[in-house]
Structures are given as C-alpha cells and as structure tokens.
Amino acid sequence: MPFTQHPIGYPRVVVAAPASGQGKTTVVTGLLAALRRRGGAVAPFKVGPDYIDPGYHRIAAGRPARNLDPVLVGEERIAALFRHGASGADLSIVEGVMGLFDGRIGPGGEIAAGSTAHLAQLLNAPVVLVVDGTGQSHSLAALLHGFRSYRPEIRVSGVILNRVGSQRHEQVLRDAAENAGLPVLGAIPRTEDLAVPSRHLGLVTAAEHGEEATRAVDRMAEIVARSVDLGAVAALARSAPELPGPAWDPRAEVEPQANPVVAVAGGRAFTFAYAEHVELLEAAGAEVAVLDPLRDERLPERTAGLVLPGGFPEQHVAELSANTALRKEIAALADSGAPIHAECGGLLYLAEELDGHPLCGVLGARARMSPRLVLGYRDAVAAADSALFAEGARVSGHEFHRTVLEPAHGPRPAWHWRGAGGGEGHVAGGVHASYLHTHPAGQPGAVERFVARCAR
Template sequence: MTEATRVPRLVVAAPASGSGKTTVATGLMAALAGRGLAVSPHKAGPDYIDPGYHALATGRPGRNLDAHLCGTELLAPLFAHGAAGAEVAVVEGVMGLFDGVSGPGGPGEHASTAQVAKALRAPVVLVVDASSQSYSVAALVHGFASWDPEVRIGGVVLNKVGSGRHEELLREALDGAGVPVLGVLRRTDAVGTPSRHLGLVPVAERRAEAVASVEAMAERVRTGCDLDALLALARSAPPLPGGRWTPEAAVGTAATAREAPAAGEAGPLVAVAGGPAFTFSYAEHAELLRAAGAEVTVFDPLRDEALPEDTAGVVLGGGFPEVHATALAANEPLRREIAAFRGPVAAECAGLLYLARELDGVPMCGVLDATARMTDRLTLGYREAVAVSDSVLAAAGTRARGHEFHRTVLEPGAGAEPAWGLVPVSSPGGGGRTEGFVRGRVHASYLHVHWAGAPELARRFAERCGAWTAGAGRAARA
C-alpha cells in the first residue's frame, strides 16, 4: 500500500451550485495549511479556475478528478498521485452532490461529486445555504444523508446564516438528523472573488487580490468551523486500495513506441503557453510530456517576444485570450514567430483563437484561415471525440473524451482536415459534427482533453517534437 493511499481526506459538496463550496473548500485548505499541514488540493470535474485558488491556498498544484475525461478507474490512482506526501487532502465537489451526466456510472451519477467520493472512500462535508430556511434544513440534510448509502455525509457546514437566533434554530433542527454541524458561516460580503463570463477570474490575472481573497476565506473557516472535528473526519477515511498513477507508467503503456533520448542527450523542448491569457492547464500534461522524454518550459504570449531558444514544439492551452486580445495583438514579434514556426503545435480553445487570423477584430497569429468573435451563447458540455485526421497529436481514428467551455465562435468552425468528430455525451444518438483544424504540424481545436485519460496524445506529441528536432538538426548539418 502506498503512502498516498493512507492520506486523510474529505470531499466538500453541496446540494446545489452557489451554496458556498468554493469558499469552504478553499478556506479549509488554507486554514489547514496555516496550521503547518501539507494539504493536497483537488477539484471534481473539468474546472480550471478553482484549482488556481487551491494552489494558492496550499502551495501544491491544484489537480482535477474527472470520471468522464479520465475514466472512473483512474479517480483513485490520480488522487493518490496528487496526494503523495500530503498530510491531508481536500476535494472540492462540482455542482450538486449527486448531479452528473448519464454514463457508465449510472443515470445522472457519472462524473458527479458523489461518484468521486465513493471512488475515494472519502467522507463528505455538506455545505448548505441556510439563508432562506430554518427547520426545513433537517429534511434537506436527512434526504442527502440517506439517498445513497455508499456516500457518507460526515458533517454539515451551514453557510449564509443570518443571526445568532437563526443559528440556534438550525442547530435545533439538526439535533435529530444524525449529522453533526461542523461549521457555521455568517452571511457576509467580505470575501471578494470576482466572476465573469466563464466563472471566477483566474489567480494569474489578480494575484494580489487573489491572495487577499484566499486569506479571507481561510479566516472565515478558521473562525466559523471546527477544524479539529474536520481533521478527525478526514482521518476517519479508510485506506484506499489500489496503486498510484504515474506519468512514466502511463506513457510507457501507450500504444506508440518511441526511442528515448540517448544517455546525456536532452529531449525535445516543448514550450507551453502560460501567463494571464493562458491559465487553463492540467498539471499532468507537463508531467506526461516529461515522462515521454520532452523538456517543458513555460512562456507568456503577453510579454515574451520570442519562443524559448531551441523550441521543438508548442502547446497553447485554454484561457481568456478574448480578455487580453489587444495585448496579445500588440506582441507582434511573437505572433510573427509563431506564424513562421514549423514544428509541432497543439492548441485548444484559447490556443485555437490565438492561431486564428483575428479575434474580435484584432489580429492574431494568422496560422489558421479563420476569424473568432465573442458571443452571448455558452457552449458547454462533455464530448465523445474521434480524431478525423492524422496529426501531431492523434492518429486518425483515435478516440478521446473531452469538454467544451467557451462563449466564442470560430468561422469556419472546421478546416478542410478537421481535428475531431464530436458527439455530445448528453445525446449520443445524434448531433455529431466535425470541429477544429489539422494543418501541417498544427492541431487546433476547441476541445479540452485531459491527457491522463489519453496518454498516447502526450507521447505522440513528444515523439513528433523529437522527430522534428532531429530532422531540423540534420537539415542544418547538411
């Protein structure tokens, strides 16, 4: 049994979105870290933004646990990988506790917080918005505690409590419910975590303010919750069976063989976009690229006027280029270099827009003959995907699971060689379409894919970067 499988852990969930999960989970992470504990932060679902606040609260990478993108069988191994060396782990849930999508986990449960809690054998802390109820809270908590016997509701945190008398009524109602009250947070506007069209503003765009927000959340939890009781609940989690996911094993079992660099020889350098405009990334992506033999470095398209020296491949992930379009356009030297770059490029969502001819009327890199603009329509949901064209990222016919999350539209939405054929998970019988672009060594798409669920993508990309570097070197020596 590995060390990580014994890590104390709990899941912070709620009856519905907007109940205060993020405040309680992030505040609890920061409060426990403030006690000197090594806290492992996790987020159920495909969210990129909350993990940034979790990382700020704990000093460790925020990691996602997503049953659809990675598979139910990887939830516990990925958790064990992320929690290695931690003294306690906190998992923030997604939506309502039992809200998911239809899938192999059962109608409505697949990719839910409940599914994650069961896979991790972790007790659940239910955060209840008590602002408009008193005795009814007992029926609500009893219903959630009894709905699924495999999900253990270990305690309740009452949020948005209006007064001392309101708290008394709530506690009195819950006395007979069999679920202890582990915290009471009063109604307040003190915690400022500004939102915009896709959720909270990422940490990278408001670092100083984000630090203050996390500390405010921590103070609320410290003063309103019983930290000792929450720790005891986390420590009541039983040992987690099974092994730990490792990026080395993941790329080692991928289908495509690749020659490792010779001893003492550096692998191909992969430059990954970061900074305020490109904040959407899963920690496992860089780990998988390194395990596949690549070196990984980060560059900021807002500030860096050139790609890192000896760049063999570029990864342009997700983020908010629409918010920073003018500044991205102003960095003409980097746009020109990316337009002229001939090595492998993997771009998703924000990266797709950055490679377009223009975004909201301002020039981008012009690698793709397409234009992008903001709209009022949100495109959101899990997708089943199959690679339509051979590319540096995927062989034609490769199947993957992904997620779309954007308010922009690209015209045209697919090139002559599309990247993916997509089917919404919610309607597997229809609604299929092609999407994205494969152009030379460029693979660009709206689809977010978690490479831990498809490690062959990381391995193939690293392989193509190595092959291109070797070819460029031979050409230079010729």
C-alpha cells in the first residue's frame, strides 16, 4: 500500500490544471482507482457544482464523491464538509474545476470565489497540476513558473504530464518542469481510448454508461498506475498540515420531525444530486425511498413528499413519457398538496411536455430544447412562501441547462434574482420547481422545513 493511515491530518491533494480540457477527470479517476487497488481507502471530491465527474469518481473510489463549493455552502463550511467526506479514508483527492484560478468573477487581484485555488487555500492542501503536453515543449517551464509564482500562497507542488507524444517529448517536458522547479509525478502517453463520450452538457453520466463506465475507469486505473508515481502522490498528500476541527454532522444541522416517507428520484434520468441531501433528509426524520421514474410505475408506499433532482430527462424523455402510470401518480400527489421539490431536470419532468412528449402536467408550462447554454451562479431571493423557503429567504444557487420553460414562471415564481428582478420557477400548492440548483448543506433549514411539511 503506497500510503498509511493518518486519520488526524487528513492527507489530501488537490488536482488542478491551467485550463479546462487538460485531462483532470481522467487523471483523478485513474488515481482514485489505482490507489484503491493498492489497498487504501481513498475519498473523492470535486470542486464546484459539477454532478458528472463525481459519478466516475464514485466508481473508482467505491464510496460517495462529494462536491466542495464555497459559493453554494459558504466557505466556513468547506473544511467541515471535507472532514465528513474524508472520514475513514487514508487519503483524499480533490479534482479542481476549469483552470486553477478560474471561478466566480469578482474584484481583480483576489482569488476567485469557488475556484480550485480558493478550495486549496481553504483546505491548506498541496496542488498538483495536470498539463496537456500536446503542442508544447520548453514553453512548459514558463507556464509552470507562472502558476507557481502568481499566488505563492497556493502551494503548487508537482505536475503530471498528460498526452505525451513520445519518450523524447517526455524528456523535454521533464527538463522544462525541472527548470521551473517542479517535480514531475507522472507522464501519461497520448491514448485515444481514454476519452469518455460527451453531450450538450458535458460528459455522459456514469449511471447512463453502466458497465461501459466501469470499463473506462478500469482503463484509466491501468494507465495511471503505469504512468504515475503513486507513492510520490501519496507522500505529497501526507505533507498537508493537520486540518483540525469537527466534521460536518447532518444531525447537528436539523431537528428531527416525524417519520414521513420521502421519495427521491434517481436512476439514469435523475443523477444530479448531492450526497448530503439524503443525509439531511434522514437526519430530519424522513424515511428515504429511492424512485426510478424510468422503471417504477408506482410511488413508494406511504409517500408523503417527493424530491426530483436534476439530471438528463431530455435524453430519456420518450421512456419517461411512456410511464403514464407514474406520471399520473405524481400529478395526483401534487394535487393533494404534498411537498414536491424539483430542480432543473425535475422541473422539466413536472411540465406538461418536453419537445412534444407528454410529461407529468403538474406545471402550466411546456419545455423545449434550446441552442443556448444557461450556466452560472445566481444570487436568488425566494419570491413566495413554499414548502422549502420562507418568502424573502436569500440563497446562492447555480443554473446549468440547455432547455427553456414557457412560461418561465407561474403566478407565484420560485425566485427573483438579486439585483436583476424578473422571476423564475413555479410555486403552487406544495410544489417548488425551478431551474436553480441549491446545495442542501448550505440550506439545511430548507430540508428541515420540507420534511416538517411532509410529516403533516
């Protein structure tokens, strides 16, 4: 085993890149699987609101992958959430987002909120840069020197070369890294079959790939095990200083209610969910029952509330539409006034139709695909009292979709954007449906409120 138990210090390393597309996900997934095969327990994390990469991380690590997003949960919660996710692990690997310093646009000169650098700073963790070697040689030295010196408080401590063309190319890149003062922890050859299929919102989710995703992870593990010094990565993780303080505990965030059954949609169509959501629902007293709208024709027995997370219902709309029995049950649940929490893909599922395919018909709106990508953080104010939020509540959320709902909101919108006016989403009866993704760990009171409504 290339590392040893170190439960107090939380050995950890952040894997970043100069920009998107350098191969972070391939490298991190391969590292997780390769280290796990050496006999260690490895905890996976992802910076930001990404739901797709963590699916591959989970396969590789054999345990839940967790998102760390200071914009959505507040930077004061990041270390505690990390300690919670790292519990019982020998080592943790955090995959960054975009380029190392890319995050929410803010005042110049400051480290961008939600960036990989911001997370590395909050966790006091060393950083490994994954750099695509395609089309460069000695210029790598200047690039690495710039990343090391731009913000010295961010400890860039090593580099993994990716898509290396030949042994000669590797040696030139290694020399360049040495000139920049950074050790090379690995050099991964250019390998076409490591690519994972993508679609309009990024990679295809691991849940949709099934066995193909497992084979892809196995391939990543084999390549990384041959090409990266796993012992050096583990040693770098162990160099992180101790991270004292308590772990996040969902039971400390909410008061338990009665014991209502809350159905939570999953399966291939609804994969965009945070692990902490179910943990908070259960801590608040809910009996969580998983529902797959592609397969299940009935809601779970005694369902008192329903959570419809995001995902790719647009990729499975014909199957979802064909499941008329479940669509009718969900419509009846909504008519009864039971609490329903729907985000993004869940919002689409509640619409009358999506591109002509009939859906649940709970909302007086229709959805269609759009060529425009809507992406970014949002500062929102609850526009109406609902099963989740009191009117006027302020939250930070994230949008990520290529669909349009018409009309965009009902008589009682779910949200107004702070400083921008307008309205978005639908609040009707017990339904709260919106494109906005929120992180339950940042809004635990909303989960407690939801379960309390379900318990009535």
